[in-house]
Amino acid sequence: MKRSSFTSSKPLTWADVTPKADFLNRRQIMAAGLATLAAPMLARPGFAQTAYPKSALSTDLPPNSLEDITTYNNFYEFGLDKSDPSRLGGDLKTDPWSVEISGLVDKPGTYALADLLKDAPLEERIYRFRCVEAWAMVVPWVGFELAHLLMQVGVQPGAMYVAFETLVRPEEMPGQESTFIEWPYREGLRIDEAMHPLTILATGLYGEPLPNQNGAPIRLIVPWKYGFKSIKSIVAIRLEAEMPKTTWNMLQPSEYGFYANVNPEVEHPRWSQASERLVGGGFFAGRQDTLMFNGYADQVASLYTGQDLAKDF
Amino acid sequence: MDRINESLRRVPPRTVYLLGLVLLFWLVWQVASGRVGPDPVREVEYRLGLLGLQFVVAGLCVTPLRWLGLNLLRYRRAIGLVAFNFVALHLLTWGVVDRGLRWSEIGADLTKRPYIIVGMIGFLTLLPLAITSNNTSIRRLGALTWGRLHKLVYVAAVAGAVHFVMVGKVWTAESLFYAAAVVVLLGARVARAYTGARRPPRTPAHATRLPDETRSCGVQCVKPKIL
Numbered sequence: 001m002k003r004s005s006f007t008s009s010k011p012l013t014w015a016d017v018t019p020k021a022d023f024l025n026r027r028q029i030m031a032a033g034l035a036t037l038a039a040p041m042l043a044r045p046g047f048a049q050t051a052y053p054k055s056a057l058s059t060d061l062p063p064n065s066l067e068d069i070t071t072y073n074n075f076y077e078f079g080l081d082k083s084d085p086s087r088l089g090g091d092l093k094t095d096p097w098s099v100e101i102s103g104l105v106d107k108p109g110t111y112a113l114a115d116l117l118k119d120a121p122l123e124e125r126i127y128r129f130r131c132v133e134a135w136a137m138v139v140p141w142v143g144f145e146l147a148h149l150l151m152q153v154g155v156q157p158g159a160m161y162v163a164f165e166t167l168v169r170p171e172e173m174p175g176q177e178s179t180f181i182e183w184p185y186r187e188g189l190r191i192d193e194a195m196h197p198l199t200i201l202a203t204g205l206y207g208e209p210l211p212n213q214n215g216a217p218i219r220l221i222v223p224w225k226y227g228f229k230s231i232k233s234i235v236a237i238r239l240e241a242e243m244p245k246t247t248w249n250m251l252q253p254s255e256y257g258f259y260a261n262v263n264p265e266v267e268h269p270r271w272s273q274a275s276e277r278l279v280g281g282g283f284f285a286g287r288q289d290t291l292m293f294n295g296y297a298d299q300v301a302s303l304y305t306g307q308d309l310a311k312d313f
Numbered sequence: 314m315d316r317i318n319e320s321l322r323r324v325p326p327r328t329v330y331l332l333g334l335v336l337l338f339w340l341v342w343q344v345a346s347g348r349v350g351p352d353p354v355r356e357v358e359y360r361l362g363l364l365g366l367q368f369v370v371a372g373l374c375v376t377p378l379r380w381l382g383l384n385l386l387r388y389r390r391a392i393g394l395v396a397f398n399f400v401a402l403h404l405l406t407w408g409v410v411d412r413g414l415r416w417s418e419i420g421a422d423l424t425k426r427p428y429i430i431v432g433m434i435g436f437l438t439l440l441p442l443a444i445t446s447n448n449t450s451i452r453r454l455g456a457l458t459w460g461r462l463h464k465l466v467y468v469a470a471v472a473g474a475v476h477f478v479m480v481g482k483v484w485t486a487e488s489l490f491y492a493a494a495v496v497v498l499l500g501a502r503v504a505r506a507y508t509g510a511r512r513p514p515r516t517p518a519h520a521t522r523l524p525d526e527t528r529s530c531g532v533q534c535v536k537p538k539i540l
């Protein structure tokens with residue numbers, strides 16, 4: 001039963017204060033005409049169930065529109081073009097979904113998504129997102145700290161790294177017909193990065209469940225690293241003693257390191273990382289300077305004390 | 314084939330310029346009406362560069378098509394100039410809109426990034442060709458020198474195709490298609506040069522030795538302007 005926000009005791013969310021029409025594309029609004037004017041009122045009861053607590057770790061920057069975030073995606077499981085995931089993502093079945101948690105954990109097993117989320121402290125996290133291709137967005141995720149999950153399954157003392165894998169299902173993910181990537185897509189974090197409060201498992205976007213093209217039903221978000229680290233549609237999490245293999249590093253080790261921290265001073269061999277284009281600003285929006293650790297240096301720089309970030313790129 | 318050649322007589326070369334303008338205004342309109350996605354700069358850069366490469370490749374098709382009997386020679390100058398204009402707009406978009414005239418970054422790109430350097434070589438080789446794409450230049454340079462100079466388009470085509478393959482995170486099927494097209498079109502010329510040298514020429518020697526463009530120009534220059 002949907003409850004109206006007037007009767008809900010939960011705090012209001014970003015979606016409550018902003019009519020959906022405002023974050024939809026202007027063209028759609030024009031096309032919808034008068035119907036859209038009524039939409040905020042009609043839609044309001046539906047938003048009550050999406051009341052997630054706001055996180056103090058959110059940025060104050062205005063988020064990109066839902067259309068920007070859901071039509072401009074790198075998700076090679078669906079194809080190489082940024083419009084492929086939104087065009088071809090519809091066939092992916094995300095229910096039922098389970099995640100296999102294995103390796104150096106006290107409670108290994110294959111967990112149904114619902115069980116993983118049962119006690120998960122979901123909240124809204126508005127994060128900066130920086131792609132290795134030098135474009136950026138601001139995204140209002142819904143998610144919970146990865147540390148919460150890791151503590152529930154019990155990390156054993158020898159676990160130094162966390163490895164993640166994406167679903168392999170070529171019949172629903174047409175990009176997997178191509179074999180230039182050795183599927184599954186793989187990513188990994190050092191254990192201290194994985195336990196950091198900024199690192200979340202996201203299950204939603206703009207207060208609603210993740211669209212397939214954004215990595216439904218559950219994905220990683222590590223906001224101080226290039227976007228390819230934030231692996232989508234996760235089916236396996238493994239705690240390991242050794243540094244795991246990661247997809248882009250396997251493809252091109254000279255260009256993509258294991259750490260992949262956003263760093264304006266360490267250039268990609270083929271392009272500069274000193275600046276970025278904020279997607280959604282239009283043709284003449286220009287570029288902005290890229291910030292160290294994507295603006296999260298205060299929180300995460302200490303993780304890398306003593307490391308040469310030009311070497312550990 | 315003759316019938317096609319015959320009907321093409323009624324299609325003036327300025328149709329190609331018109332096509333270029335239509336393609337450009339189509340792109341401008343799509344940008345102005347927000348139809349190119351959330352990152353219009355990248356999309357415009359990509360489309361202008363692709364159009365430039367497509368017209369370069371189209372220009373390279375003219376000679377092999379003549380071997381097959383289809384004569385598009387009088388469109389080649391227009392094809393080349395349209396190609397140059399798209400490439401120039403592509404470069405301009407990159408420097409002004411994408412890089413925002415951040416000269417230090419542009420300078421670093423031009424000296425350190427192979428794909429930018431290769432792309433720039435492509436533009437710089439097209440530049441003298443665009444400047445000399447007029448009858449006065451053919452007369453001043455002499456047909457032979459002019460013809461040799463315009464062989465630079467082979468360098469531009471290779472540079473453009475390689476630039477396209479290198480630009481992305483991965484090699485896309487699309488970029489490899491254009492690279493293959495350039496290889497085939499240039500390879501055909503090499504193959505013909507070798508086999509042609511062994512076979513006796515079918516046309517009088519003086520006719521084959523003259524650059525194609527001169528002969529077509531000769532016709533244009535001699536012909537009294539009726540229109």
